[in-house]
Amino acid sequence: MSLALERPTRWSAVLGVAVLAQTLVSMDSSVLNIAVKTLADPVSGLGASPDQLAWAINAYTVVFASAMFAGGALADRFGQRRALVAGLLLFSVTSALAAFASTPVQLVLARGAMGLGGALLMPATLAIVIMASRPEQRSRAIAIWASAAAVGLAIGPVAGGALLGWFWWGSVFLINVPIVLLCLVGIALWVPEYRADRPRPLDPLGLVLSFAGLGGVVFGVINAGQDWLRLDVLGPILVGLALLGAFAVAQLRAAEPSFDVRLFTRRRFAGGSLSLMIAFFGVSGQLFYATFYLQDVRGLSPLAAGLATAPTALGIVLGNLVAPGLVARWSTRWVAAVGMAVSIATFGSYVLFDQHTPIAWYAAMMLVQGAAMGLVAVPSTAASMAALPPERSGAGSAVTSAMRQVGSALGVAVVGSLLTSSYRAAAGSWTGASFTDGAAYLHAMAFAAGWTCLLCLAGLALIVVCLNEN
Numbered sequence: 001m002s003l004a005l006e007r008p009t010r011w012s013a014v015l016g017v018a019v020l021a022q023t024l025v026s027m028d029s030s031v032l033n034i035a036v037k038t039l040a041d042p043v044s045g046l047g048a049s050p051d052q053l054a055w056a057i058n059a060y061t062v063v064f065a066s067a068m069f070a071g072g073a074l075a076d077r078f079g080q081r082r083a084l085v086a087g088l089l090l091f092s093v094t095s096a097l098a099a100f101a102s103t104p105v106q107l108v109l110a111r112g113a114m115g116l117g118g119a120l121l122m123p124a125t126l127a128i129v130i131m132a133s134r135p136e137q138r139s140r141a142i143a144i145w146a147s148a149a150a151v152g153l154a155i156g157p158v159a160g161g162a163l164l165g166w167f168w169w170g171s172v173f174l175i176n177v178p179i180v181l182l183c184l185v186g187i188a189l190w191v192p193e194y195r196a197d198r199p200r201p202l203d204p205l206g207l208v209l210s211f212a213g214l215g216g217v218v219f220g221v222i223n224a225g226q227d228w229l230r231l232d233v234l235g236p237i238l239v240g241l242a243l244l245g246a247f248a249v250a251q252l253r254a255a256e257p258s259f260d261v262r263l264f265t266r267r268r269f270a271g272g273s274l275s276l277m278i279a280f281f282g283v284s285g286q287l288f289y290a291t292f293y294l295q296d297v298r299g300l301s302p303l304a305a306g307l308a309t310a311p312t313a314l315g316i317v318l319g320n321l322v323a324p325g326l327v328a329r330w331s332t333r334w335v336a337a338v339g340m341a342v343s344i345a346t347f348g349s350y351v352l353f354d355q356h357t358p359i360a361w362y363a364a365m366m367l368v369q370g371a372a373m374g375l376v377a378v379p380s381t382a383a384s385m386a387a388l389p390p391e392r393s394g395a396g397s398a399v400t401s402a403m404r405q406v407g408s409a410l411g412v413a414v415v416g417s418l419l420t421s422s423y424r425a426a427a428g429s430w431t432g433a434s435f436t437d438g439a440a441y442l443h444a445m446a447f448a449a450g451w452t453c454l455l456c457l458a459g460l461a462l463i464v465v466c467l468n469e470n
Contacts, residue, residue, distance in 0.1 A: 010190060014132045015141055017186035018125040019148045024179050026152025027159060028095075029064075029408055031172050032057050032111075033287045034160035037295045038169045039107075045169055052104040054222045054416045057288070058409045059108045062106050062218055063115030064122075065405035066211035069258035072123035080124040080131070081193040085184065087121025091298060092180040099170030105356055110173075112226050114145035122401065128191060128396065129351040132184035146276065147320045150377055151405070154313035154370060157287065161306020203258040210259065215407065217238025221413040271466020272384030273403045275336065278459030279343060279376045280407035283369075285415030285452050285468050286347050292419075294362075295437045297355055308359055311367035319374015332379040333467040339375025340460045342368060355438055376463075383467050414455075415448050422447040 007162045032039075036053045039045040048056065075083035094117055098110035128144060133141040163171040220237035223230075251257040264270040287309070294305035319339070348367035353362070381400060388396045426440035 002003070004061050011132060011137065011174060013186065013190040015129060015144065017183055017191055018129045019085065019145060020179070020186070021121055021183050022125045022145055023155075024176060024183070025064075025091070025122050025151040025440055026149040027156040028118070028173075028176065029061060030153045030156030030287055031160040032060075032156075032326055033291050034157040034309075035164060035169050035172050036291055038164060038302065039104075046101070046104050048104040048106065048107070050416065050420045051222050052108065053414055054288075056104065056111055057107045057412050058218050058222070059112040060115045060118070061405050061409035061412075062215050062284045063112045063211065065117045065402045067119035067207060068405070069203060069210075070125060070207045071121070072127075073258060074120065075124040077202070079193045079355065080127045081191055084121050084124040084128065084191070085187060087117050087119075087124065088183055088187075088241045089117075090120065090175045090178045091117030095173045095176035095180075099173040101170075114173075117423070126401075146377070146381060147317070148233045149259050150316045150320070150373060151313050153283070154316050155293070157309045158306040158409040159416065161302040161304070164306075165301060165303030199240075201205070201256055203254070205250055206254070207248060208357065209243050209250060213240045213243030213245075213247055214409070216243060218409055218413045221410070221417050241250075259399060259402065260396075263396055264269065265418065266387045267466050268387035269396065271462045272380040272382075272387070273400050275459040275462045275467075276377065276380050276384075276400060277403040277407035278462070279340065279373060279380075281411035281414075282343060282347050282452050282456045282459075283373060284408040284411035284450070286350065286449070287415050288412050289350070289419050289448050292441065293350070293353065293445055297441055300361070302360075305344055308363050309366050311363050312370035312373075315367040315370020315372075316374045317370075319371040320378055321374075322371075323375050323378035326375070327379050327382070332383045333463060336376050336383070336463045336467060337428040337460060339372045339379075340341045340463055341434060342372035343376060344453050344456045344460065346350040346455045347449055354442060376459075380463070380467070413454055418443050418451050419448040 035045075036048075036057075038055070039048045039053060040050075041047070071083065071087070091114060094110050094113040098107055098114060101107040101110055126142075129141045129145045130138060159175070161174045163175060216236040217240035220233050220235070220240065223236070225231050243470045247259070248261050251259050264273070290309070291305065294300045294308055295302065300308065323335060323339075348366050349365050384400050385396055422444035423437075423440055427437045427441045
């Protein structure tokens with residue numbers, strides 16, 4: 001049910017609350033990247049191994065992506081406002097648990113629980129934005145909401161670096177609590193209740209299959225190290241893929257699927273969604289190895305490393321602003337293709353970095369990368385949504401949001417595994433506490449960057465082939 005708000009100030013306030021909550025959830029997808037070196041330290045952190053660090057990052061995104069559809073169905077059934085409040089409360093409690101975790105396992109479990117909170121609140125934020133907006137406001141409101149996700153991903157390392165410069169590592173999670181309180185005050189003051197006219201049914205089987213399948217694939221990839229043929233690597237990957245296949249079959253047979261696989265029969269929707277997944281794969285993967293480059297190889301503090309990545313957020317804003325005009329002048333396909341090509345070039349630029357590369361060059365590269373991501377995200381999302389009839393826009397939005405999270409999870413898992421296996425081969429022996437051999441790490445980073453570029457070329461091909469307006 002749409003209850004568009006007539007007063008501009010009230011509409012702006014509701015939009016502001018939804019955008020703040022969305023930014024918070026997205027920021028927590030990347031805020032941990034800047035803290036991985038600290039968490040690996042047995043004195044100032046938890047002494048976490050690279051595999052445990054990858055899981056601390058991925059537990060959030062795997063649970064988030066798997067549970068998002070259940071979160072949307074719960075919001076439809078019980079009301080968007082209630083779902084948003086419940087998600088925020090769960091997010092704040094689990095953030096506090098993560099902040100005071102005393103072992104890597106406790107941190108991983110708390111991060112997974114944070115993913116549940118994010119999965120409950122994020123679909124509610126989009127639904128509230130849509131229902132609170134008049135038809136002429138809707139496209140602008142959705143664009144602002146979508147931009148908040150990209151900006152949150154970019155400012156996560158900056159916020160994390162600033163907090164680590166002044167406080168202990170748990171502060172990167174504890175900062176969520178006052179932000180949640182601010183959101184709750186805004187909800188109490190301005191956000192009315194919204195409920196769907198016909199709530200979607202819950203899908204417990206789909207939730208279990210998608211969670212177990214995606215988790216199995218990520219678990220196997222993280223375990224890979226140097227040997228991809230071990231039973232504890234191939235086994236989880238194959239079982240995970242089988243479960244994801246069963247999930248797809250179950251969704252095809254469902255009368256009202258939570259993840260509508262049929263949408264991928266539409267070429268433009270499939271191309272836009274998959275290219276978004278691949279773009280977020282590349283960004284999340286390179287943020288993982290960039291953190292160790294800046295702190296281990298270059299010796300920057302967490303705050304300085306976070307500031308070096310800050311231009312990404314500015315670049316994303318610029319890319320989002322200019323993308324609609326460029327699409328109107330040239331085309332969705334070519335604007336997105338140029339954005340992906342430039343993104344690939346920035347991922348590959350790590351091959352040229354060494355111990356003496358000016359940090360200003362790195363910051364400039366991050367600015368360009370952010371702008372390129374904006375040129376990919378805006379037209380790809382627009383192409384995906386334009387390929388669907390209006391009554392399928394909600395299902396399409398849920399699918400594209402999940403694909404972004406899946407891309408982020410796989411990016412950290414795959415690129416992190418490539419990085420650590422290459423470093424072990426180059427350094428000979430390694431304790432896993434930090435990357436102390438600068439030359440070996442540069443070799444490993446170049447190896448991971450090269451594979452990131454190759455994998456992202458698939459996204460460029462999808463854009464060129466699938467986003468053709470004809």
